[in-house]
Amino acid sequence: MNTLLSIETRNAVLLTMAQFLGEERKEIININTKDLEAYKGDDISMLDRLKVDNAKVDEMIAAAKHLASQKDPVGVERFSFKHDNGMQVYNKTASFGTVLIIYESRPDVTVEAAGIAFKSGNKILLKGGKESLNSNLKIVELWHKALKQHNASTNWVEYLQFNRTETQTFLEKPTQKVDLIVPRGGEKLIAFVKKHATCPVIISGRGNNFVYVHKDADTKMALDIIINGKSKISACNAVDKVLIDKNLPNRIEFVNKLMSQLKDLNIEVLKAKNFSSDEIWYEEFLDYKILIGEISSNEDAIAKINKYSGGHSSVIITKNNEVAKTFMENVDTAAVYHNASTRFTDGGQLGLGGELAISTDKLHQRGPIGLQHLVTNKWYVHGDGQIRS
Template sequence: MKLLDTKKKNNVLKSMIRILGENRSELLGANKEDLDLFKRDDQAMYDRLVIDEAKIDGMIASVQSVMEQEDPVGKVISDREVHDGLKVINKTAPFGTIMIIYESRPDVTIEAAVLAFKANNKILLKGGKEAKHSNAMLVDFWHRALTENGLDKDWIQLMNMSREETQEFLKNPTQPLDLIVPRGGERLINFVKEHAECAVLVSGRGNNFLFIDEHADWDKTKQVILNAKTHKISACNALDKILVHSEFPEYEAKLKELHSFLKENGVEVLTDQRTNKILPETEVVTDESVWYEEFLAMKCVIGTVDSVDEAMDKINKYSGGHSATIMSDDQQKAVQFMEQVDSAAVYQNASTRFTDGGSMGVGAELAISTDKLHHRGPLGLNELVTNKYYVYGDGHVRA
């Protein structure tokens, strides 16, 4: 694959910023077509589908942010001499061609493409059919920007394929394919992992937990829970499960207060059998699968545990490995929790809603990876490169 110089890539991004700004009404019109066709039986997906002026401003800001970041390609990772002067340099290098499969969110068409392109990768965008017109318009904008700067349109491609066609493409790609990122629910991830023949980097489900330790500040805890649960229910970093230490001061009274607080804010509360004895008006969880579920709705489960160890065991068993919070002023216990909970992001006294590229200082993100190879957490610009060794000799042979 041809390496583009930084100036050329940034010129494309400058063009894209201008095109997005000048063609707002065109994009809003395409999005309206998608919204008119969408049956609003899934509020979370509908929310992700909407483009408005603020969303367009966000798209422009994402492109601007990536344009201003340092080029991630060709950075020296290590430089050493071995074996009588043999020079070995390890540098960052593009993956090649990345495919992202995602549902509903048209802004992914901007963030995924800008990150992949700045990192000198081609990107294949397989968006959901619900965002068909919006994605087509955004990719048309990208093609205008590429053409203005003398580059082929195939740097950024929109894949309009049915489920069956996608399955066949994953098994037998018609062009080189180096990495696939499925960004969506459990069914999508399993579908891609089952059929793909190349590396898959999983952007996993949320199902995030918050543990209220016996040493938590109650007022801070309520505000963190409210933000994590209700700020944006369609996000993968939203809160789903709350575990309460049985020795929290005024445990029964605080459980009742938490239930009332959540109910007042429109959140349906489910409970485990132990908590249900104190909150008998709530629905008790009898099916273990609910503990694995990412709700993407105004709903949560409250459970009771007797120790931080029990909380960590439960989180590591049921969570999606995305984000987990401990509410505690006991620093030693917080460190124990954060070191032993197996999630991409672990928090002390803070909302899980901060798990995204912008909030964590990464900038635009391709996805939140819950894999451990090659990166966990927000996939930003610097995570969309691999590495390559450059070895310089002078007739060196190995004895």
């Protein structure tokens, strides 16, 4: 087990990492271009997540710098109690130990997620997808360089260059202690990890997010929010389903405007009435598709979302605050919105500075997993000889 590094050392490593990312910007982009050229799949959302350009490098640098500026999440007092016998009891945050992150196609995860795990005092095991191998290895090389510069062991950040069989073997019989696994990717990856893992797993679940346009909606606002929700089809916070209240004034006009704008963006509009099965309602598209259906009430919208959504994000668009309150209290998703886009379900956008993943579990953390969530806790009890009678 690695001895916890001082907060000064952890911050210094992060700032040096930010510096190296800037200095090696061209090399990172060039190596990533090779990964892009080598990708032979037809998954457009994976290709989108795989790409690293100047803007993406800027985001990586900003993430490392921001993490360095945040307070130490380790050793934070959550509870204190003075026992009748004089013992002083504290509950404080503590690192998990070793965190394994399994992810697909996103080289920026190798910076942001690893940075969050490292800042919170954890050793990180990174298992990226084969499609981003060259990009990931380059970024891990910079992590090791930054760690060495501050006399810290390079095994704080370790890359597991495993194929699927080797990954399964490691999950079932780890060759080192693993305290937590966080899979980031599609449903197949998550199911694979859940099936084989022998330690706790935080599920970074699917999106399949809904927007409900209530009868008292501002329709201009509704158009903007739906279009924005579809602005990045590869994101887990993208909108896939739109429910339109059948009592919405000028409903036909609104639907025609919406379909026209979506068509201009080359987004295929699917109509619920054209599907005999309800399987389409469960599906996360990660594609230029959106499904539009009709609903008769707030209660029906809540029921439909709770049945079919991935438990990620949902929106109500309405001028009626009471209706919004009922919707937000009863929809069972990690994030609920009133008159705002699902695209804000993101650690940086919700004030966390970044995220390891977005959890659709209810334990240990729900929604974006930020720096302050990648810790467990332990009890510190100070006595002077007390025994229990």
